[in-house]
Amino acid sequence: MIPAAFEYARAGSVDEAISLLSEHGEDAKVLAGGHSLLPLMKLRLATPSALIDVGRLQELSYVRDAGDRIAIGALTRHRDLQVSDELARSAPIVSHVAGLVGDPQVRHRGTIGGSVAHGDPASDLPAVVLALDGELVIRGPAGERVVPASEFFHGFLETAIGPDELLVEIRLRKTQGGWSYQKFNRRAQDWATVGVAVARTDGTPAVALVNMGATPLRAAAVESALAAGASPAEAAESAAEGADPSSDIQASAEFRRHLARVLVRRGLEEAGV
Amino acid sequence: MKVSMTINGRSVDADVEPRTLLVHFIRNDVGLTGTNVGCDTTNCGACTILMDGESVKSCTVLAVQADGASITTIEGLAEPDGPMHPMQEAFRENHALQCGYCTPGMVMAAVSLLQENPSPTEAEVREGLEGNLCRCTGYHNIVKAVLAAASAPGGPK
Numbered sequence: 001m002i003p004a005a006f007e008y009a010r011a012g013s014v015d016e017a018i019s020l021l022s023e024h025g026e027d028a029k030v031l032a033g034g035h036s037l038l039p040l041m042k043l044r045l046a047t048p049s050a051l052i053d054v055g056r057l058q059e060l061s062y063v064r065d066a067g068d069r070i071a072i073g074a075l076t077r078h079r080d081l082q083v084s085d086e087l088a089r090s091a092p093i094v095s096h097v098a099g100l101v102g103d104p105q106v107r108h109r110g111t112i113g114g115s116v117a118h119g120d121p122a123s124d125l126p127a128v129v130l131a132l133d134g135e136l137v138i139r140g141p142a143g144e145r146v147v148p149a150s151e152f153f154h155g156f157l158e159t160a161i162g163p164d165e166l167l168v169e170i171r172l173r174k175t176q177g178g179w180s181y182q183k184f185n186r187r188a189q190d191w192a193t194v195g196v197a198v199a200r201t202d203g204t205p206a207v208a209l210v211n212m213g214a215t216p217l218r219a220a221a222v223e224s225a226l227a228a229g230a231s232p233a234e235a236a237e238s239a240a241e242g243a244d245p246s247s248d249i250q251a252s253a254e255f256r257r258h259l260a261r262v263l264v265r266r267g268l269e270e271a272g273v
Numbered sequence: 274m275k276v277s278m279t280i281n282g283r284s285v286d287a288d289v290e291p292r293t294l295l296v297h298f299i300r301n302d303v304g305l306t307g308t309n310v311g312c313d314t315t316n317c318g319a320c321t322i323l324m325d326g327e328s329v330k331s332c333t334v335l336a337v338q339a340d341g342a343s344i345t346t347i348e349g350l351a352e353p354d355g356p357m358h359p360m361q362e363a364f365r366e367n368h369a370l371q372c373g374y375c376t377p378g379m380v381m382a383a384v385s386l387l388q389e390n391p392s393p394t395e396a397e398v399r400e401g402l403e404g405n406l407c408r409c410t411g412y413h414n415i416v417k418a419v420l421a422a423a424s425a426p427g428g429p430k
Contacts, residue, residue: 001313008291008337038333039315103404108327188403
């Protein structure tokens with residue numbers, strides 16, 4: 001399978017990438033590792049008129065301590081997240097989950113920015129970004145803006161990033177104490193049928209759901225039940241509240257709701273909530 | 274678009290359409306047909322090569338993305354008349370192939386795996402090869418071969 005023809009431009013800097021995006025208009029797409037975009041293009045489900053390749057912008061590949069947060073460059077690859085000493089110290093859930101994305105070959109190419117910007121509710125890392133109260137730093141012709149993760153995911157494969165903008169950094173809260181990531185799938189490389197991220201960044205545990213709707217979601221009902229003193233098992237009963245999972249070849253919506261309740265309970269228990 | 278890369282130590286310059294996949298470039302333009310196309314959907318790993326030393330699925334990389342990179346394919350692991358690479362030798366010794374279609378990708382993935390983890394456990398080998406499918410389901414001997422290569426005299430190469 002071969003993608004439809006497109007124009008190709010390689011950006012030498014973030015500013016150049018943004019001006020290339022402005023120049024090529026809204027049918028242009030940003031290419032990083034390409035492991036979400038190229039499969040779609042090969043199936044002709046995506047036919048961008050131009051690809052702006054940001055894959056060589058080394059300045060966007062880093063993990064840094066930023067005080068009460070950890071700052072991750074958008075082009076940091078899953079493999080680099082997996083082996084980052086900084087993340088091992090301040091947010092080990094990110095390394096762990098990066099190691100569950102795809103397979104080693106995919107992790108050598110795929111980036112956290114690409115995964116988040118793709119906006120696939122079945123992806124693992126967006127839910128972690130949500131659970132860690134992520135801030136997404138987006139740069140465009142008018143400068144930089146910071147969007148909280150709670151306002152970033154707009155719909156299936158839709159995010160707050162405008163057509164002439166580039167996601168440059170992801171800022172996450174550091175984890176305090178126990179955390180858990182529960183990924184249920186039938187085959188090694190599959191996306192999560194349902195996934196659950198549990199992390200404590202301050203006093204209260206945050207719970208985020210993978211593949212339980214058109215976007216990654218916070219399990220708000222679980223979080224408020226816990227805050228009101230419910231036990232993990234009691235709180236987990238409301239895991240699917242407010243979620244709207246789809247039925248597909250992997251699972252029915254009803255089974256996904258069941259999985260969410262079971263996985264949230266396991267996650268809360270593993271995180272020591 | 275003009276690209277230039279090193280493939281198995283040889284420098285290659287070409288003019289490619291931006292949509293050319295790296296695996297097609299390697300097979301059709303450079304003529305190295307040891308790298309197979311299996312599923313063509315980033316699942317099976319038959320097209321695995323090393324790009325700057327790391328395993329990647331070449332059906333999901335554009336040739337233009339590999340501009341300036343150093344590529345190693347199955348043909349580049351050993352000298353034409355030299356001894357086989359220890360991983361190839363271990364695959365032969367342990368009968369780690371049946372039909373052989375997955376083998377080039379499996380060997381390249383295994384080489385990359387041992388570079389990152391020179392002394393893996395059996396579980397780590399199985400997880401480390403999760404991106405490569407063998408439809409003969411000959412995984413048992415493949416895992417044996419990778420473990421044998423890891424503990425071969427002189428260690429993994």
